Amino acid sequence: MANFLTPSLITALTSLIISLVALYQFYKNQKFQKDQFNKTINRNLTTKLYDLRIDLYPKAFEITDKIYKEKGGNIDNEKLKICLIELNEWKSGKLNLIISSEALKSYYLLKDMLMKQPANNNNYSSEQIEKITNLKNNFRKQLRRDLGLMFNEEKEKRKKSY
Numbered sequence: 001m002a003n004f005l006t007p008s009l010i011t012a013l014t015s016l017i018i019s020l021v022a023l024y025q026f027y028k029n030q031k032f033q034k035d036q037f038n039k040t041i042n043r044n045l046t047t048k049l050y051d052l053r054i055d056l057y058p059k060a061f062e063i064t065d066k067i068y069k070e071k072g073g074n075i076d077n078e079k080l081k082i083c084l085i086e087l088n089e090w091k092s093g094k095l096n097l098i099i100s101s102e103a104l105k106s107y108y109l110l111k112d113m114l115m116k117q118p119a120n121n122n123n124y125s126s127e128q129i130e131k132i133t134n135l136k137n138n139f140r141k142q143l144r145r146d147l148g149l150m151f152n153e154e155k156e157k158r159k160k161s162y
Helices: 002-065 079-092 101-115 126-161
Strands: none
Touching: 002 079, 002 126, 079 101, 101 126
């Protein structure tokens, strides 16, 4: 009887081990496929986000190009008012869905500064001009950073391939 149980026991244990290995492989494969699916979905969303930003962000660069120091180091108050109106129009709509929180924060800081009245009658003080210039540059930097998010994903791919 012991001889009868030994082959049966070996067969049962072998079958159990093979089943456990197959189950492990199944779960490992399932996890891999889920990760690949999530990466594909994220890549597609990133691509759509990037395309929308490519369509909408250049307008902000055009608007902020109008903010510069003129001869004598002053900024034209009327140009700033026009830029403020154009920036408000630019931000309305679907842009609110795609702009990053950092770019949005820098937008509001620039907007608040553009809404302030000039310190000296119709002329801005040198401190105000410096703040406006710095906030404009920071806003543009944040927009460029938003556009650079796509390239960060590409950098990660390159690092993994080496």
